[in-house]
Amino acid sequence: MTDDAYLTLPIDVESATGLARQGLRMSLLDTDDAAAFASWLGAVGRGFQDGRATPEVVEARRVTAGQRRNSGVWDETLLDPATPVATVAGWPSQLSVPGHLSLGAWAVSAVTVSPTHRRRGVAGALIEAELRTAQALGLPVVALTVSEATIYSRWGFAPAAMAADWTIDTSRVTWTGPMVPGRVQFVEADRLVTEGAELVERVRLATPGQMSFDGVLWERLIGRGVGLEEQAKSLRFIRYADEHGVPQGFAVYKVLEETRTTVARAVVELHYLVSATDDAYAALWRFLIELDLVGEIRAPLRSIDEPVYWQVDDARAVVKHDEREHLWIRILDVPAMLTGRRYHTPGHFVLDVSDPLMYAAGRFLLTVQADGTAVVSELEGDIPGDTAAVALTVNELGSIYLGGVSASTLFRAGRIQELTPGAAAVLDRTFHAATTPWLSIWF
Numbered sequence: 001m002t003d004d005a006y007l008t009l010p011i012d013v014e015s016a017t018g019l020a021r022q023g024l025r026m027s028l029l030d031t032d033d034a035a036a037f038a039s040w041l042g043a044v045g046r047g048f049q050d051g052r053a054t055p056e057v058v059e060a061r062r063v064t065a066g067q068r069r070n071s072g073v074w075d076e077t078l079l080d081p082a083t084p085v086a087t088v089a090g091w092p093s094q095l096s097v098p099g100h101l102s103l104g105a106w107a108v109s110a111v112t113v114s115p116t117h118r119r120r121g122v123a124g125a126l127i128e129a130e131l132r133t134a135q136a137l138g139l140p141v142v143a144l145t146v147s148e149a150t151i152y153s154r155w156g157f158a159p160a161a162m163a164a165d166w167t168i169d170t171s172r173v174t175w176t177g178p179m180v181p182g183r184v185q186f187v188e189a190d191r192l193v194t195e196g197a198e199l200v201e202r203v204r205l206a207t208p209g210q211m212s213f214d215g216v217l218w219e220r221l222i223g224r225g226v227g228l229e230e231q232a233k234s235l236r237f238i239r240y241a242d243e244h245g246v247p248q249g250f251a252v253y254k255v256l257e258e259t260r261t262t263v264a265r266a267v268v269e270l271h272y273l274v275s276a277t278d279d280a281y282a283a284l285w286r287f288l289i290e291l292d293l294v295g296e297i298r299a300p301l302r303s304i305d306e307p308v309y310w311q312v313d314d315a316r317a318v319v320k321h322d323e324r325e326h327l328w329i330r331i332l333d334v335p336a337m338l339t340g341r342r343y344h345t346p347g348h349f350v351l352d353v354s355d356p357l358m359y360a361a362g363r364f365l366l367t368v369q370a371d372g373t374a375v376v377s378e379l380e381g382d383i384p385g386d387t388a389a390v391a392l393t394v395n396e397l398g399s400i401y402l403g404g405v406s407a408s409t410l411f412r413a414g415r416i417q418e419l420t421p422g423a424a425a426v427l428d429r430t431f432h433a434a435t436t437p438w439l440s441i442w443f
């Protein structure tokens with residue numbers, strides 16, 4: 001299959017046929033058709049309760065949307081039959097997994113169903129079509145970020161990486177972390193377009209749960225692109241280079257002027273901070289914490305385990321809040337996923353996986369070798385004597401996969417069954433990831 005086969009693979013027949021029975025037409029969107037794309041994007045915006053995009057923004061989005069497989073569902077009986085009643089976009093991406101490795105993943109976004117057509121199975125038809133498309137493309141996992149935590153588990157998705165917002169009362173803290181060599185300097189966004197994108201990709205493998213983000217997502221993050229001009233005006237960019245002059249980190253932030261008061265306690269909103277080394281992390285956080293006239297840093301969508309908590313003298317001034325699930329994954333190919341990552345402790349495990357949609361169902365024997373690599377085979381018959389065995393659904397397998405969610409916790413919650421006593425704790429030791437899984441973007 002060619003690299004761009006995903007763009008031309010025919011629409012999923014099963015879902016299209018099911019929707020046709022309701023008088024609805026499901027098909028791929030042709031992004032060369034500017035009017036059709038404008039209607040499709042309008043439906044996405046309406047679905048997420050956003051305002052209307054300007055013609056310039058629509059045109060800019062059309063150019064980049066050509067890299068995605070965009071589908072829609074149309075109802076020809078409507079007064080406005082050109083605007084789809086449902087939308088979805090999918091594209092091949094990469095998911096970082098423990099062991100500094102990355103696996104092909106099908107990213108899904110822009111799932112909307114018009115309020116006029118809700119709760120009659122339209123979203124279900126679209127999601128199931130995305131799962132079949134990903135499988136047809138040979139991708140072992142589907143990934144998404146969600147608007148609500150109640151929607152996707154019915155299709156086998158589960159939270160695999162968490163995120164949290166952090167607030168630091170900088171008026172109360174003194175930096176006690178390392179004083180590192182190298183320099184922090186202000187730079188312009190232009191420099192980050194290439195240097196930053198390269199760094200983000202280089203760093204990505206160090207943290208399980210990160211998705212590769214194409215140039216467009218990165219450019220948006222640094223305020224580049226049509227429609228972001230206003231936001232870009234207030235962004236500041238800093239870059240850390242090590243003692244050899246090699247760039248090892250960037251931060252993008254904005255000072256919120258409206259919160260400025262007579263006591264000069266402005267708020268810094270941290271849009272992104274990426275560091276390839278611990279020195280870069282320390283240098284950038286120290287710079288932000290020591291900014292004059294600033295009393296608070298708000299850092300949304302960070303890891304739930306931030307070293308900065310341990311790098312100031314008053315830990316109570318560093319508050320983690322709104323901890324939540326962020327990356328959801330749906331495993332399609334269990335052997336490909338299990339052999340695609342590295343593990344801590346060798347051993348033999350049986351995973352009895354159930355999956356109502358049958359992609360991942362089976363009894364798998366996972367053998368982790370001394371070098372952390374794994375061999376997986378389907379197990380016919382009984383559980384061998386020396387194995388730790390659990391029964392779980394594809395959802396729980398997705399949650400423990402990256403090593404950020406504990407099998408013991410899920411066992412205690414009644415969501416994993418131990419087929420051999422103590423198996424969940426054994427599984428924890430093997431699946432645990434040294435770096436807490438984290439996804440730093442929305443997609």
Ligand SMILES: CC(=O)SCCNC(=O)CCNC(=O)[C@H](O)C(C)(C)COP(=O)(O)OP(=O)(O)OC[C@H]1O[C@@H](n2cnc3c(N)ncnc32)[C@H](O)[C@@H]1OP(=O)(O)O
Nearest residue numbers: 109110111112113118119120121122123124144146147150
């Ligand atoms: C990856 C992303 O893009 S995340 C973004 C998701 N989109 C949004 O939040 C936009 C606003 N919401 C919507 O557009 C729609 O309500 C959607 C897409 C969430 C659901 O579309 P629908 O066509 O109504 O869903 P559908 O009828 O296929 O429902 C399938 C099942 O999910 C359930 N469901 C659907 N939406 C929700 C919800 N918001 N909360 C809880 N359950 C839901 C339905 O009750 C149904 O359950 P059942 O199978 O037990 O009967």
